[in-house]
Amino acid sequence: RKEVEQDPGPFNVPEGATVAFNCTYSNSASQSFFWYRQDCRKEPKLLMSVYSSGNEDGRFTAQLNRASQYISLLIRDSKLSDSATYLCVVSHGDYKLSFGAGTTVTVRA
């Protein structure tokens, strides 16, 4: 079983729509959680860290469910520029990161 699993998508949504997707992790000792965004042929860039209480950054909301070992990302009022692959990233408290394979989102006009 992969350490971090994501629905690969693609999620095709119209502009203005809301899209949400989850990521599950297998290591219950995981301590830090992140969502990264990766555009085609570019490096991953930090979108947001995920905190236990959930957190919001503009149109993006991240939630953590430790009991069920998943994190989620919700994008409201989708923009064309939100089209990207979203990587779920988990850390176990040391410096090592485990990456999901990514969820592809395509926002259409």
Place this chain on the structure above:
Amino acid sequence: SAVISQKPSRDICQRGTSLTIQCQVDSQVTMMFWYRQQPGQSLTLIATANQGSEATYESGFVIDKFPISRPNLTFSTLTVSNMSPEDSSIYLCSVRGDGYTFGSGTRLTVV
């Protein structure tokens, strides 16, 4: 957050040759990380490079194939040795800061 300059951005290499990838960071960092991202897949950690000591390699990666240098706190190199087409991938360096920051990647094609 740190700014990383990685080069080359891409290269096409003959099998059996070696390629050295460089990463320069604009600030001093204790650890630098080297990842591989194969086509259609996510990132896999190759090794962690500490200044003044040997790199720590993850399972499935060995120093003879991926030698790493870390001469100071702002610079590291990864060499992909004796390349085969299976080494065709994107290689990225990374440092820890506010989250983790990545270099722009080296897209390697081995023919």
